[in-house]
Amino acid sequence: xxxxxxxxxxxxxxxxxxxxxxxxxxxxxxxxxxxxxxxxxxxxxxxxxxxxxxxxxxxxxxxxxxxxxxxxxxxxxxxxxxxxxxxxxxxxxxxxxxxxxxxxxxxxxxxxxx
Amino acid sequence: xxxxxxxxxxxxxxxxxxxxxxxxxxxxxxxxxxxxxxxxxxxxxxxxxxxxxxxxxxxxxxxxxxxxxxxxxxxxxxxxxxxxxxxxxxxxxxxxxxxxxxxxxxxxxxxxx
Numbered sequence: 001x002x003x004x005x006x007x008x009x010x011x012x013x014x015x016x017x018x019x020x021x022x023x024x025x026x027x028x029x030x031x032x033x034x035x036x037x038x039x040x041x042x043x044x045x046x047x048x049x050x051x052x053x054x055x056x057x058x059x060x061x062x063x064x065x066x067x068x069x070x071x072x073x074x075x076x077x078x079x080x081x082x083x084x085x086x087x088x089x090x091x092x093x094x095x096x097x098x099x100x101x102x103x104x105x106x107x108x109x110x111x112x113x114x
Numbered sequence: 115x116x117x118x119x120x121x122x123x124x125x126x127x128x129x130x131x132x133x134x135x136x137x138x139x140x141x142x143x144x145x146x147x148x149x150x151x152x153x154x155x156x157x158x159x160x161x162x163x164x165x166x167x168x169x170x171x172x173x174x175x176x177x178x179x180x181x182x183x184x185x186x187x188x189x190x191x192x193x194x195x196x197x198x199x200x201x202x203x204x205x206x207x208x209x210x211x212x213x214x215x216x217x218x219x220x221x222x223x224x225x226x227x
Binding site for chain 1: 116145147156157158159162169170172202204206208210211212213214215216217218219220221
C-alpha cells in the first residue's frame with residue numbers, strides 16, 4: 001500500500017533550525033510534496049521534490065533521497081508564525097497514475113517557543 | 115489567499131440530512147479535488163474532477179457524490195449524514211490533472227448533531 005510516516009510533534013525555540021522527517025512506502029513514485037497548515041486554516045503548498053537533493057526556498061528547504069524513500073523539511077531561523085502542522089504527501093500512482101490524488105502523512109505539529 | 119473559494123464556511127445540521135458544499139477553483143485551473151480532514155483520520159482524498167469529468171476516486175462513501183460543472187465550479191453532496199461525517203472539507207485546485215502543487219480553499223466546517 002501507500003503510507004507516509006512523520007513524527008507527530010516537534011518543539012523548537014525561536015531562531016533555531018528544525019528538521020521534519022518523512023519516510024514513505026509507495027508503489028511507484030513521482031515526488032514528495034510538503035504542505036503547511038495553521039490551526040483551522042487551509043493547507044498551503046511549500047515545496048515539491050522530484051529528484052534527489054536539496055531544494056531551497058528562503059528559510060525553508062526540502063530534501064529527498066529516493067533510494068532511501070526518505071525526505072525532510074528543514075526550517076531555519078524559526079519564527080513564532082512557523083508554529084503549524086506540516087504534512088508530507090505523495091501522488092497515488094495506482095491505476096493510471098495520471099491523477100492528482102495526494103496521499104498525506106498524518107502531519108507533524110511544530111511548536112515554536114520564545 | 116489561494117484564489118480558491120468555498121461556501122459555506124460553517125454548516126451545522128442534523129443526522130440524516132443532506133448538504134451541498136460548493137467550490138470555485140482558481141481562475142484557469144481545470145482540476146478540482148475534495149479532501150476530508152477529521153481529527154483521527156488526517157487529510158483524506160475523496161475525489162478529483164478534471165475539466166468536468168471524474169479523474170480519480172478515493173475512499174469516498176456511497177452517500178457522498180460530487181460533480182464539476184461547465185464553468186468548472188464543483189459541488190460535493192453529502193447525504194444521510196452521520197455524526198462521523200463531522201469534519202473539515204477542503205476543496206483544492208490545480209492547473210492540470212497531475213497536481214503536485216495544489217491550492218486549497220479555506221474549507222467548510224461541517225458539524226452533524
